[in-house]
Amino acid sequence: MNAPSVEQSIVPQERLIRTELPGPESRRLMTRKNSAVAAGVGTTMSVFAARAAGGIVVDVDGNRFIDLGSGIAVTTVGNSAPRVVEAVQEQVAAFTHTCFMVTPYEGYVAVAEALNRLTPGDHDKRTALFNSGAEAVENAVKIARTHTGRQAVVVFDHAYHGRTNLTLAMTAKNMPYKHGFGPFAGEVYRAPLSYPYRDGGTDGATSARQTIDVIEKQVGAANLACVVIEPIQGEGGFIEPATGFLPALAAWCRDNGVVFVADEVQTGFARTGDLFACDREGVVPDLIVTAKGIAGGLPLSAVTGRADVMDSAHVGGLGGTYGGNPLACAAALAAIDTIEAEGLVARAREIEELLLRRLRQIEARDARIGDIRGRGAMIAVELVKAGTDEPEPELAKAVAVAAHRQGVIVLTCGTYGNVLRFLPPLAISDDLLHDAFDVLAATLEVIR
Template sequence: MTGPSRGPALPQERRLVTEIPGPRSRELMARKQAAVAQGVGTVMPVFAARAGGGVLQDVDGNSFIDLGSGIAVTTVGNSAEAVVRRAAAQLERFTHTCAMVTPYEGYVEVCEELARLTPGDHEKRSVLLNSGAEAVENAVKIARVYTGRQAVVVFDHAYHGRTNLTMALTAKNMPYKHGFGPFAPEVHRVPVAYPFRWPTGPDNCAEEAAAQVIDQITKQVGADNVAAIVVEPILGEGGFIEPAKGFLPRVERFARDNGIVLVADEIQSGFCRTGRWFACEDEGVVPDLITTAKGIAGGLPLAAVTGRAEMMDAVHSGGLGGTYGGNPVACAAALGAIETMRELDLNARARRIEEIMKGRLTALQEKFGVIGEVRGRGAMLAVELVRPGTKEPDPESTAAVARHCHRSGVLVLTTGTYGNVVRFLPPLVIGEDLLNEGLDVLAEAFAGLG
């Protein structure tokens, strides 16, 4: 991993030439406040002008190290050559016809790739959509039709989207659900195996959590009423929680034994992010349906549900789709992104990023008591911040670390049910020198907490 992806030349360096935000960004922010709904928040008050490799350049000429990838979207970089080339070629041919009116080869090619890449050697089908939330919602629709059941089981700390149904599936109130109810019915929440916060400790977490899940479903819902269990193999907005080893396979067995459709939400964790094509492969879990988005198309809006042919084909003709679902330009970009992932072996790159970052983050944990846990896989990593000597969440220090990084030219994101997790999602094409420089700034941020 020696440098950025191919694409428009953009110096791979951190460089600050104005205060943050600079004058041009402040001007644009004033325009944003006058024209854009206030509910559309902003992590960093700077406006992007160019991006590529491992950097993002703002309109004032400041260059930031990107450890966020547009929330796991620009896995292959912001301007990967194959993505740009294929999307540009498709733009010259046509921008849209609607796949439900006159289909096109790109849609079929993406579905063929998904059948090859997703776990399991069973016959598969896919439907292409616009967003992760839309993919999850369609997975639930498919499961309900296939099983003839209605109930959906989800987990503590889960995040699945912002539509009415996916808000119901999501655990966290603020900012995702607050004031937006009532929500869709027949959604039931069960515990997740969260090792750092499991009451009896991490050693018993998987077995006890799985037992609680099965007990709650059996007694409170009835397994025969459950259409789907929807789970993130690594919980994203909940705090990059890795369920304790053994938990997901046990849930999978329970679903199989009871005719329940297991849906893996790999929207944030998929497409090489964790060092495998999909995070559920880590324990050999083969979901019935898998939802994807984010990293699938190198920055263009695309999502998918891929699953067992008999389940996907249970829905009547015309029951799945959407005007823009599987847009031809987005499909071309997805084929370019997958080409890049294979060509650059981005699974190996993700594992190398983990090697570098886990070492640096663990060293910080040993030095600073505010870091309660370092966790994650591949280039989907996080630190959970607590009051030293306790497990009490420390969102104030989390925000302070993020502010320091942002002022110093490093883009990081926060997350977690308690707002106390700093998460790292660098582009898999980031150079090692740039990555280490970003981690140097992170170390400065922790040292400055006092």
């Protein structure tokens, strides 16, 4: 592991609980939040952040939490990573906004060039920048529809693609995302996904044939603009399709003139131990959607893909006032530089090895761990009732809450709400990871 940055030295890389949780300052801020912020904006924890670096988040009362969430896979290179801070400071002193569609600037072009270089495939590519993952997904669909002249979109069981109207139609889970917010956009169809833990060992090629059969019968290739899939699902429960599923699906899309869209919003930028999750099986998507870890914590997203597909949209058809904001572009270039200079793809694989080893040790003595899965610094545990595959969402919630009280940020996910997900920043130390998993192991022993 690399030597700690200045920021990590300022923020001690040790867990510390010095007040009751939430502490007095967090309680005061929560009172303000409840009277100022819409009730629909919830929070996982009731503590307010004051600063963060390395693998630690410090709250306003001085409590220090081990970060196994990275702001939901955003601060992959670490919070306030030195290169990102320096680049943003330099850019903010130059200019904060002009709108690329009015007076363009080099940073946007440089980010596009970097994404064209780094994303899977050596074909000619183009990139367009946006603000959020959901916005980028929507634009990928727009581009695919324009390119193909077709309207239908296929997504998958357990998928999560965002909170806008179209992406809510594409998202599978009702609560809390979709409930009460319809009607949603039409021409969106859902297909079965390979889910190895619950598929009875069905191999990827067989699962793909079953999925393609559903698509052909219920939608028809001639009507289908695009297939949109997360190579490893995020909110759906870190479900990784069986080996062979993605390549078979991509090949069918290619043979039928369907745009294959990889939603790598959560998996991209070294998170899975490859620069992009598609790289593991050599899948080359027509379009790839990125966000989250792209810019070290600043809001930025992108659609990158085959030049002939990306250039289908008419001039003025893509864009937005803030898309490719200069501060976010500067941060993205610095985040990419950090990934490459500090060997963070390899670091993600080291984290994977440590996390899997610790979780296997826990699994050996706890029959409620139904499945351990994921890659790199994107690992999950699916909790079930001992001796069954029946989901245990209450256990997942109880473990997460107990971990929070002891200074470890743990997130839950999954269609059934029974998955603990671990998304540490790649800047985290092994010592902090061991401390966090000591807490988790002890918590599972206590909660029976």
